[in-house]
Structures are given as structure tokens and as C-alpha cells.
Amino acid sequence: MNFKYNINRLVAVEKLLGKPMPDVLAELQGETGASLQTTQALVAAGTANEMFMAHSPHLSDWDLRRANELIESQGLAAVGAAIGAGLKDFMAKVA
Secondary structure, eight states: OOOOOOOOHHHOOOOOOOHHHHHHHHHSSSSOOOOHHHHHHHHHHHSOOHHHHHHOOOOOOHHHHHHHHHHHHHHHHHHHHHHHHHHHHHHHOOO
């Protein structure tokens, strides 16, 4: 799995979750880890169609359903690792 993140994808995560990325990142690093809702949003954003994300940063019901299928087929540990790798790559580009 290879999740790709950029500003628009992460704005879509913020919109869906109703909280800023620093709070999302704190949740990921927290003792209990990411909620299922946060995991779903980050998987959906990391796999969303780039053409649609470039024009309107939001996650559709289809994006979320596809994320659910991926989480269920690959497991939380695998998608969590892919989320971490994708966010690390993004942060390296913008830092």
C-alpha cells in the first residue's frame, strides 16, 4: 500500500473530521492511537483520485466506502503503517 498526501488531501481530512491536522497528528501519536474515523479519513485521503482532489478537497461517500474495504482487507496494522509512511513522505517534502 502506498498512500499519498498533499495539502488538498489533508484539508479534506480536516474538513471531514472537524479538527486541524496538528490535532490529527497528536491523535496518531497518542497512547490510544487513531480512532477508526481518523483511520478511515486518512486512508480515504491517501487513496483518493488526484484529479478530483485537485479541484475540490473533500472526501466522498465512495472514497470512504473504498477506505473501509481496504482497512477490512489489509488490517489496521498494515494501513496504520502505510498512513505513517505517507505522512512522513509528505512532511519531508514540506518541511
